[in-house]
Amino acid sequence: MAVRLLFFLLFLGAGGGAGWWSGGSRGALAGLAAGAVLWFMFETARGLRVLHWLRRGPAAAAPRLGGLWGEACDRMQRALLQREREVQQAQRRLDEFLSAIQRSPNGVVLLDPQGRIEWANDTAAAQFGLDPQRDLQQHIVNLVREPDFNAYYQARSFAADIVIAAPGSSAARPRKLSVRLHPYGEGRLLLLARDVTAVEQAEVMRRDFVANVSHEIRTPLTVLAGFVETLQTLELPADERGRYLQMMAQQAQRMQTLVADLLTLSRLEGSPLPGAGEWTALAPLLGQCEQEARSVALALGKTLDLHFEPAPGARIGGVASELLSAFSNLVSNAVRYTPDGGSVTVGARVLPGGRLEFTVRDTGPGIAAEHIPRLTERFYRVDRSRSRETGGTGLGLAIVKHVVQRHGGELRIESRPGAGSTFAIELPAARVRTEPAAALQG
Numbered sequence: 001m002a003v004r005l006l007f008f009l010l011f012l013g014a015g016g017g018a019g020w021w022s023g024g025s026r027g028a029l030a031g032l033a034a035g036a037v038l039w040f041m042f043e044t045a046r047g048l049r050v051l052h053w054l055r056r057g058p059a060a061a062a063p064r065l066g067g068l069w070g071e072a073c074d075r076m077q078r079a080l081l082q083r084e085r086e087v088q089q090a091q092r093r094l095d096e097f098l099s100a101i102q103r104s105p106n107g108v109v110l111l112d113p114q115g116r117i118e119w120a121n122d123t124a125a126a127q128f129g130l131d132p133q134r135d136l137q138q139h140i141v142n143l144v145r146e147p148d149f150n151a152y153y154q155a156r157s158f159a160a161d162i163v164i165a166a167p168g169s170s171a172a173r174p175r176k177l178s179v180r181l182h183p184y185g186e187g188r189l190l191l192l193a194r195d196v197t198a199v200e201q202a203e204v205m206r207r208d209f210v211a212n213v214s215h216e217i218r219t220p221l222t223v224l225a226g227f228v229e230t231l232q233t234l235e236l237p238a239d240e241r242g243r244y245l246q247m248m249a250q251q252a253q254r255m256q257t258l259v260a261d262l263l264t265l266s267r268l269e270g271s272p273l274p275g276a277g278e279w280t281a282l283a284p285l286l287g288q289c290e291q292e293a294r295s296v297a298l299a300l301g302k303t304l305d306l307h308f309e310p311a312p313g314a315r316i317g318g319v320a321s322e323l324l325s326a327f328s329n330l331v332s333n334a335v336r337y338t339p340d341g342g343s344v345t346v347g348a349r350v351l352p353g354g355r356l357e358f359t360v361r362d363t364g365p366g367i368a369a370e371h372i373p374r375l376t377e378r379f380y381r382v383d384r385s386r387s388r389e390t391g392g393t394g395l396g397l398a399i400v401k402h403v404v405q406r407h408g409g410e411l412r413i414e415s416r417p418g419a420g421s422t423f424a425i426e427l428p429a430a431r432v433r434t435e436p437a438a439a440l441q442g
Helices: 002-056 067-102 122-128 147-155 197-233 238-270 282-300 320-337 369-374 384-390 396-406 437-441
Strands: 107-111 117-120 162-165 176-184 188-195 279-281 305-308 314-317 343-350 356-362 410-415 421-427 432-434
Touching (some): 002 067, 107 122, 122 188, 197 238, 282 320, 320 421
Antiparallel strands (some): 107 188, 279 314, 314 432, 410 421
């Protein structure tokens, strides 16, 4: 302030002195007035420099001024730089927040008070078929044309989620989304969506599983209850009584087999993946499969051409009981579904690269193409009545699939109606060790 006053006095003194020198006392007064005007113009020019900087210049490029204007510039520059740092920090936090939401596995859409899209992450774009740039400021109801969502949005009651079909969903490939709107700010809405297709499918599978188990157990129990009531109320000849008891034993065996298969599936799903520390020779496994196949054919009264090709000199790394279960299930299924007089061929070979392929070929009735993708589902049967006649539980191929997946392998199924079927298990080279036959026997 003192410097500014000093400059003002200097301007007055210079103007007054010049006026006195040129015009005496009256010139001195005029000089003082001129000095004041010049000082005002000088201060105005300094002020205009500050104003120009405030309007257009960057905060870091403040004019270098002394005096009052210099102090004002310094203070304003510090305030502007502090504000810029705060804005930059806020922008970084916003960018980090949006980046985190962008990577969220759930869909996120920000809506303005009118329901128009302000921002959407890539997950939401994929779920609803949106373009994050093109569809900005589009009304959400115009883009998500699901009647249930429209009613949910218009009702303005967002206490619970709703499940809707995702755009592009079809009967062959259903997709379900769980959607919920959350109000925030001044009338804005946060839309959260998550893909619940797997959850919905799991729930359907659970209901189907419970229904199938109940049905599979109820049927033999009903038969057993009827036989027990007959034996309790009627005096039957010994031969007929024996026949009833035999049928009761068959139904009891059927339930025992079902429970055993269910326990096997439960154990496979709940146990850790098998290591490769246990190596089992392939030949004994195929030998046991052959014995079981001939026993099943004999029990069913079938005459089949059962051909087991010589096993290659190889060992398999994994759980021997699980591998035997997978192999024997494929062989037993072929025996059960191949008609009398047909043939079943079983073989194994080491493929190029060290992989092992186990194949079962039969001359059965074959399977239509639409059934093949579902054959490994629990209790799925192409012909339920025929499956019961052959004694199957509907769990064999589900067990095979789990065993193969646990050992890192692949199950392939090829079949055509009237042309038989081929089931193949391919195990990775990491689980196959080729050795001479003498070493395997030793």
